[in-house]
Amino acid sequence: MQLDPLHVIIALGPLAAYFVLLGLLNLSRRPLVTTGARDVAALGLAVIGLVFIGPAGLFLPDAAIVELGWIAWVMMGAFYGLLLTLGVLLLRPRLVIYNVTADQLRPALASVVAELDRDARWAGESLVLPNLGVQLHVEPVSATRNAELISSGPNQNYSGWRALEVALTQALRRTTNSPNPYAIFPLSFGLLMALLVGFLTFSNPGMVAQSLIEMFRL
Structure with a gap:
């Protein structure tokens, strides 16, 4: 079974951005104060690709995709956004x-x-x-x-x-602090995933475009 490059791109793209951002935050010489709500929201956005090709892809009816096309995926994204917002609002400070x-x-x-x-x-x-x-x-x-x-x-x-x-x-x-050595781990993971996403995107753009058309019924 051949792995669909588009699925890998969707799954790893947001996750790569999250890990790179996390690495850069830890490389900073100055502390950063943020809320737990923002922290969880960022993580929720990071895994949105995994959700789309996993649970969302499994439970979204094919009939809805055929009938509504890309609108069905927009509705699924809005539903996920509402669930994430509700979860963030229910968190303790x-x-x-x-x-x-x-x-x-x-x-x-x-x-x-x-x-x-x-x-x-x-x-x-x-x-x-x-x-x-x-x-x-x-x-x-x-x-x-x-x-x-x-x-x-x-x-x-x-x-x-x-x-x-x-x-x-x-x-x-x-x-002020010296750069955090821990930053190398999320930064390395993020850059490796970003390189993989870039390679899959530019090595076979025709296949990626065709998969995108089929997925969103464009």
Whole structure:
């Protein structure tokens, strides 16, 4: 059974872009603060190609493709987007900090907390900011030089988390690091997949174009 180049391109294209972006983020000399929602949304977009050639391709009726053509795939993409959005909205608040060590994060976080909420209380790696309605625990990942601030408990104030994100971003703005060695792994994976996608695209463009026409009934 011959592997369809178009399926490989669709599956690996977004994933390659995600891994390259992840590698570049970790190569940066400055920390990057983002939300868990954005992090999960980026991952959801990265696997959209796998979803399209996997579950979506299996469960999308052939009759719908014949009748609607490319519109059927657009509807499937919209449905996946709605599911991804719902999943992101249901997530508990979380902050992800790329390219920062635990020794750099703790003093920056302590100074931010002191400014935002004077009634804040620490208990080991756990933190409560009662005036902001934020409860969290710090989870550094030393192997990748990243860290996460993960919400503790269901009662969270999203405005408080937003204020914490903005303040922490400003506090870490002057922090610099050497490039993260971990970046070589996602960057290498991403570039290898991008090379494969490029090779399959340009080595036989006629077959790819024909597969595209058949898939979308153009």
